[in-house]
Amino acid sequence: MTISQQTKRTRTSSLGWMIQRIGGRLNRQMEARLGEHGLSVPQFAIMMTVLERDGLTQAEIGQSYGMPAYAISRAIDHLEDTGLLERRPHPTSRRAHTIHTTPAGQDLGPTLFGIVKDVNAELAAPLSAEERKTFAALLRKIL
Amino acid sequence: MTISQQTKRTRTSSLGWMIQRIGGRLNRQMEARLGEHGLSVPQFAIMMTVLERDGLTQAEIGQSYGMPAYAISRAIDHLEDTGLLERRPHPTSRRAHTIHTTPAGQDLGPTLFGIVKDVNAELAAPLSAEERKTFAALLRKIL
């Protein structure tokens, strides 16, 4: 087999390659939609985490999304600047902060859910209801 | 339903969210493995494309991977510096280049295939042979 054929085979049969391409497309779509509200994808991820559970520390947010501490730190800087989140002193530890949504942050929730819903609908469009269930189950196994 | 529950639901039931997380993990694994050979993920993608078909123009490479022209331009700068690829004048157009592997670039092929194979094996590990086929078919539909 030639190198060319082998490469093509490696690429077209690779689960990872396909996931990366789909992920890239997804990312661009999310960036486009979130950009309208001045949010980046990492900022959005943090917003979702804090909307789900108010009062987490930065370290806890990082763990829940697999994001390095410095990225959390800087993303929250921005989110505080734009008034969507706020840092408050941790009740028992003086070095930690707890992170809370502001009213404006709360208000943004439904918009964010809507974006996720739209992007997912577009993603899943080529699949039947049955296939979507199967696909979700397989993703959950891998995750 | 509270905002918290709604957020959790949005996150855990979202195909896109899961794909993003898997994609991120995949990316970190590839970065770690490729880093040993001084390659970034985009550089790797270009190497694979050129190994598959020698003599493409930069624009063609960009289309085949959905990468903007400036990224191709700069990635090839690096790949030329490290001696894996080379630009040659296009036979009919004086503004385009054709991109070719050097002997060193050819030699790297098998290593790259090996990395893709390893990372994919790890990714697919939680799935049975049957499930892998199903998963690949579903990914192909969405791609």
Place this chain on the structure above:
DNA sequence: CACACTTACTTGCAAATGCAACTATTGATT
């Protein structure tokens, strides 16, 4: 309580990225 060790978070700096503007061709229109 002094010591080293870990944890929580921040920040300086270098490299990577994205956008928009740029040069140089080529193609299309008249």
Place this chain on the structure above:
DNA sequence: AATCAATAGTTGCATTTGCAAGTAAGTGTG
């Protein structure tokens, strides 16, 4: 042939990212 638009590729500049080092606070051990 002269003009205008589109294409191929590059580059300056601002923002983002990642690493490594920094500060400050908490933990554990003798």
